[in-house]
Amino acid sequence: MGMDAHPPLPPVDELLAEVHVVALPLRVRFRGIDVRETALLRGPAGWAEFGPFPEYGDAEALAWLRAAADTAWRGFPAPRRTRIPVNATVPAVPADRVPEVLAGYAGRVGAVKIKVAERGQDLDDDDARVAAVRALLPGAELRVDANGGWEVPAALRALERLARHGLAYAEQPAAGIGELAAVREGLADRGVPVLVAADESVRKEEDPLAVARAGAADLLVVKAAPLGGVRRALEVVAAAGLPAVVSSALDSSVGIRAGLALAAALPELPWACGLGTVSLLEADVLAAPLRPVDGELELREAVPDPQLLAHHAVPAPRRQWWLERLRRVHALAAEG
Numbered sequence: 001m002g003m004d005a006h007p008p009l010p011p012v013d014e015l016l017a018e019v020h021v022v023a024l025p026l027r028v029r030f031r032g033i034d035v036r037e038t039a040l041l042r043g044p045a046g047w048a049e050f051g052p053f054p055e056y057g058d059a060e061a062l063a064w065l066r067a068a069a070d071t072a073w074r075g076f077p078a079p080r081r082t083r084i085p086v087n088a089t090v091p092a093v094p095a096d097r098v099p100e101v102l103a104g105y106a107g108r109v110g111a112v113k114i115k116v117a118e119r120g121q122d123l124d125d126d127d128a129r130v131a132a133v134r135a136l137l138p139g140a141e142l143r144v145d146a147n148g149g150w151e152v153p154a155a156l157r158a159l160e161r162l163a164r165h166g167l168a169y170a171e172q173p174a175a176g177i178g179e180l181a182a183v184r185e186g187l188a189d190r191g192v193p194v195l196v197a198a199d200e201s202v203r204k205e206e207d208p209l210a211v212a213r214a215g216a217a218d219l220l221v222v223k224a225a226p227l228g229g230v231r232r233a234l235e236v237v238a239a240a241g242l243p244a245v246v247s248s249a250l251d252s253s254v255g256i257r258a259g260l261a262l263a264a265a266l267p268e269l270p271w272a273c274g275l276g277t278v279s280l281l282e283a284d285v286l287a288a289p290l291r292p293v294d295g296e297l298e299l300r301e302a303v304p305d306p307q308l309l310a311h312h313a314v315p316a317p318r319r320q321w322w323l324e325r326l327r328r329v330h331a332l333a334a335e336g
């Protein structure tokens, strides 16, 4: 299960030749933020997004830079499909705000991912949120994402209770690979029909294949940016031999376009993907944002509108911060 070496990055001056840093307000608070800052850059093959969250260190951000360079300098691999099923994403809001969040998704919604195990909340909050989604969408496929927030016994308790609403899978119910394996076994022992998906155990591990090798998950959540790009993510999925759900990182439409390219190029796509998050943003950089309609996104080009880039541009000190970060991360690649 080995993988190819990374191609070299373009020289830093080429990489920084055209960079736009924008701040996009959110409709609903997500991951504790109300505004998403991210960088867009243009290369010979097109536009790409470099948006590691500000708290990420340079080493972690390097994979995101490789991904952006891969997109903007090499383009995307050939698609196998042009329509991608996506899930709606429900942040850890109070249950009474669920209708408002789902109203941001146009037309039919076939699948919903619901955040659970948020710090400062308890299982009653999660249960009420999942119940509110189920009440509105009796036929939808539901999954929850705990972001590793439960210990193993709490995960088993929680999923046994939440499974009453009908859940397809739980994304990263506990933190490490060993814990995921324990949750998966515990659910099977108790006869709880919920699959286990690995997210952080793919994108934050030194070895993205370790979780598959350990047999600790039924499926993988793959994100192009933290895995070093669309091509790299395709290699990970092929080597892992598990079904994959493509997700994103709360990107603008430019970053979502890379996720769509990954979803479009996978040999099989059995699950709706987590690429509907532009619907959580109040603003975007495309005149026609990549927001799902009837639970689907269409594969099309994502070229930013110059006026929107200018309108959402960050103040000079924030732009400086992102440019310095890009330089540092680029230099890291040269080191090793």
Ligand SMILES: O=C(O)CCC(=O)C1=CC=C[C@@H](O)[C@@H]1C(=O)O
Residues within 6 Å of the ligand: 031, 087, 088, 089, 113, 145, 147, 199, 247, 248, 249, 250, 273, 274, 275, 276, 277
């Ligand atoms: O998968 C989705 O439905 C949307 C993307 C999403 O949930 C995430 C985006 C960005 C950061 C992560 O905390 C989060 C995730 O854990 O999957």
Ligand SMILES: [Mg+2]
Residues within 6 Å of the ligand: 145, 147, 171, 172, 199, 200, 221
């Ligand atoms: Mg996740």
